[in-house]
Amino acid sequence: xxxxxxxxxxxxxxxxxxxxxxxxxxxxxxxxxxxxxxxxxxxxxxxxxxxxxxxxxxxxxxxxxxxxxxxxxxxxxxxxxxxxxxxxxxxxxxxxxxxxxxxxxxxxxxxxxxxxxxxxxxxxxxxxxxxxxxxxxxxxxxxxxxxxxxxxxxxxxxxxxxxxxxxxxxxxxxxxxxxxxxxxxxxxxxxxxxxxxxxxxxxxxxxxxxxxxxxxxxxxxxxxxxxxxxxxxxxxxxxxxxxxxxxxxxxxxxxxxxxxxxxxxxxxxxxxxxxxxxxxxxxxxxxxxxxxx
Amino acid sequence: xxxxxxxxxxxxxxxxxxxxxxxxxxxxxxxxxxxxxxxxxxxxxxxxxxxxxxxxxxxxxxxxxxxxxxxxxxxxxxxxxxxxxxxxxxxxxxxxxxxxxxxxxxxxxxxxxxxxxxxxxxxxxxxxxxxxxxxxxxxxxxxxxxxxxxxxxxxxxxxxxxxxxxxxxxxxxxxxxxxxxxxxxxx
Numbered sequence: 103x104x105x106x107x108x109x110x111x112x113x114x115x116x117x118x119x120x121x122x123x124x125x126x127x128x129x130x131x132x133x134x135x136x137x138x139x140x141x142x143x144x145x146x147x148x149x150x151x152x153x154x155x156x157x158x159x160x161x162x163x164x165x166x167x168x169x170x171x172x173x174x175x176x177x178x179x180x181x182x183x184x185x186x187x188x189x190x191x192x193x194x195x196x197x198x199x200x201x202x203x204x205x206x207x208x209x210x211x212x213x214x215x216x217x218x219x220x221x222x223x224x225x226x227x228x229x230x231x232x233x234x235x236x237x238x239x240x241x242x243x244x245x246x247x248x249x250x251x252x253x254x255x256x257x258x259x260x261x262x263x264x265x266x267x268x269x270x271x272x273x274x275x276x277x278x279x280x281x282x283x284x285x286x287x288x289x290x291x292x293x294x295x296x297x298x299x300x301x302x303x304x305x306x307x308x309x310x311x312x313x314x315x316x317x318x319x320x321x322x323x324x325x326x327x328x329x330x331x332x333x334x335x336x337x338x339x340x341x342x343x344x345x346x347x348x349x350x351x352x353x354x355x356x357x358x359x360x361x362x363x364x365x366x367x368x369x370x371x372x373x374x375x376x377x378x379x380x381x382x383x384x385x386x387x388x389x390x391x392x393x394x395x
Numbered sequence: 396x397x398x399x400x401x402x403x404x405x406x407x408x409x410x411x412x413x414x415x416x417x418x419x420x421x422x423x424x425x426x427x428x429x430x431x432x433x434x435x436x437x438x439x440x441x442x443x444x445x446x447x448x449x450x451x452x453x454x455x456x457x458x459x460x461x462x463x464x465x466x467x468x469x470x471x472x473x474x475x476x477x478x479x480x481x482x483x484x485x486x487x488x489x490x491x492x493x494x495x496x497x498x499x500x501x502x503x504x505x506x507x508x509x510x511x512x513x514x515x516x517x518x519x520x521x522x523x524x525x526x527x528x529x530x531x532x533x534x535x536x537x538x539x540x541x542x543x544x545x546x547x548x549x550x551x552x553x554x555x556x557x558x559x560x561x562x563x564x565x566x567x568x569x570x571x572x573x574x575x576x577x578x579x580x581x582x
Contacts, residue, residue, distance in 0.1 A: 113526045117561045118554060144524040144567050149472045150516040153494040156418075161574045162520070199418045252473035257485070264478045290437045290473035297532055298508040299469065300546070302441050335550050374557040 107223065108175030108215075109137035110166060112185040112327075113145050118335075119182070119327025121371025122354045126181055126220060128369040129360035133228055133236070137179060140169055146180075146188035149293060160202055160209060163192035167212035177216045179223060181356075183254040183326035184293075189217045190258050219254055221325050221355065222261040225269045234276040238364030241277065243385030244320030246358070247284040248274065249310065251329045255288055264288070270325065270355055277362035282317040286310055291332045307332050308340050311350055321351040321378065321385075323358055330354060337377040351378030351385075361386055406456035414453055419488025426450050432476035432486050442466040446476050446486055453489065462502040467493045468509040508539045521574075524567030529560060 107130075115123040130137050143166055145151075151159040167189060170178045180186040193213055196203055203209035224233070248270040255264045262269045265288055271281045291310060296303030311333060314322050324330045334352040341348055357370045372386050415423040433445035444452065444466045452461045461467070467490050476486040494513070497503040503510040515534045520526050536544045554560035567573075 113528070113565065116565065117528045118559045120559055120561075142568050144573060145520045145526050147520065148516070148526075150513040151520065152472075152491045153468075153510070153513040154498055154517040156491075156495065158517075158521070158574055165572060195418060202418065252471075252475065256474035257477050257487070259478075265475075288475075290471050290475065292437075293471045293473075294512060295438075295469070295471055295509075297535070298512050299441075300543070302438070302469070306437060335553060338549060338553075374559055376553045376557060 105177075105227075106136045106138050106175065107218070108170045108173060108178040109139045110143055110146075110170075110178050110180045110185060110189070111139060112143075112180065112182040114182050114327035114331075118331045121374040122181055122327050122330065122356065124369060124371035125354055125356040125360045125365075128365040129356045129363065130220075132360060132363040132365045133224075135223075135228075138173070138175065140166065140173065140175075140178070143169070146182075146185040148184045148188065157202060157204060157209075159188075160192045160196060163189045164196065164209045164212070167192065167215050167217075168210075170215045171212055175215070177218050177223075179218050179220055181220050181325075182328070183219070183251050184328065186217060186219045186261075187253040187258070190260070193217065194258070219261045219325070221254070221270060221273075224273055224359070225262075230272050230276045233273055233359070233363070236363050237277055239362050241279045241362060243279070243381075245280045245282050245318055246274065246321045246323045246353075247282050247314040247317060247319035248287060248355075249284065249314070249322050249324050249329060249333070250287050251324065251326045252288060252290045254325055270323065273359060274323065274355070277359055279358055279362065281323075282314070282319045284314060284317055284319065286313045291329045293328055293332075296332050296336060303332065304336050304339060304343075307336055308344065311337070311340065311348060312346070315348065315350065319350075320381065321353055323353050323355050325355055334376045349378050349381070351375055351382045353382075401457060401460070403455075407458050408456040410458045411454055411456040414489070414492065417488070417492045419485030420492065422482050422484045423450070423454055423489070425482045426454060426484060427482060429481060431479045431481065435475040435479045436470075437473065437475070438469045438471060442469050446470075446490075449493075450484065450486065450489070453493070459502070461493055462497040462500060463504060465504055465507060466490075467497065468503065468507055470494075506539065508535060511535050511538050522570075523565065524570050524573055525565035527561065527563060527565050529562055530564060 147159045147162040250267045254261050255267050292303040292306040360370050430447045433439045433447040439445045470490040472487050474487050512535045
């Protein structure tokens with residue numbers, strides 16, 4: 103199966119989440135799927151925009167959806183959970199609440215475009231079986247906790263179940279990567295709170311990291327650039343304030359799956375991790391003779 | 396934390412009725428006060444009113460208390476309450492609509508960085524079409540408490556050495572097509 107997907111990177115994947123973009127492109131190349139970046143895309147508005155002006159917030163995603171349709175794409179892949187939800191919610195709300203669109207009809211609901219998250223593309227369009235057959239490298243790392251975060255699964259449970267998602271666990275399982283039963287898998291990371299009310303944000307992150315470690319996970323695998331950033335970037339602070347010996351790699355699911363499917367190791371952005379760098383080097387270093395299946 | 400006694404005559408039931416007409420808030424009056432929202436909210440312990448209490452305040456029409464609360468700004472929009480509510484009240488949308496009203500009426504808590512971030516984000520994306528993380532955080536810090544920048548040095552350095560800190564100020568080409576529904580002058 104092959105096809106071209108419209109691709110909406112979002113602001114984070116050009117900044118703090120650049121490793122997500124690198125590994126996503128590498129993974130899709132390995133699967134012979136094409137991602138075509140949307141021309142002149144604009145910010146999705148995330149959560150902050152909705153706090154200021156509702157119509158403006160929906161205008162932002164309406165523009166991206168309109169351009170997707172003009173470019174002739176049926177699917178728009180949005181890897182960031184906030185972008186995914188902003189696009190999906192815009193479709194839904196413009197249709198359900200015509201009053202939001204305003205009188206001049208300039209905002210129209212674009213239902214023909216399917217808003218997708220790459221996790222769901224892998225699960226539904228590629229499938230667990232095909233992933234299993236395409237494995238090129240044997241996992242020699244430890245057990246990981248799959249962390250789904252909030253906005254990818256809520257309130258629209260189209261990517262996966264809203265409170266107990268399993269698709270990332272299944273995909274990683276197919277690639278031979280052992281996962282732990284992580285009960286906080288959809289508990290919020292706090293989003294931008296680490297930047298605004300710092301202590302509260304870091305506290306939420308601490309709970310997530312501590313629980314993953316308690317369940318025996320040696321790394322956390324994420325699907326969102328903000329989750330990855332929050333869990334990755336403040337571990338030095340948590341070590342200092344709590345005295346915990348914590349140095350947990352926080353990876354993207356595209357990095358571990360890309361690695362398992364034989365993508366070039368340098369193309370996966372693994373060197374961009376802040377925490378757990380030693381463990382990442384051990385797990386992902388090229389073996390003397392690459393152990394191909 | 397300070398608690399004040401409120402009398403029914405101070406409430407504004409007409410305001411509550413208006414809120415119940417906003418998208419997602421239609422089921423406001425069917426709230427059971429079961430507390431599922433507060434129980435599932437990861438932030439309720441840091442809030443001045445739990446989400447359940449906010450719904451109760453809004454429903455009775457205690458506008459001032461709801462709009463000046465820290466609660467609405469601490470809501471990180473994780474939608475946990477929305478999917479757990481047995482009455483399908485979209486509490487996240489209610490929080491958003493209260494944030495917008497607090498912003499318009501200037502009732503948001505002074506010196507709380509969260510509404511400042513929202514304002515700066517709105518300004519940046521409105522002018523340029525994209526957000527640039529570094530400049531956004533810088534502007535927020537300068538407007539609230541520049542000293543917090545000192546605490547960010549280590550994280551900033553970590554991002555810089557791993558190539559994750561972009562100093563570019565992103566922008567889109569066709570800025571005029573950003574708001575077709577609300578035409579305005581673009582700076």
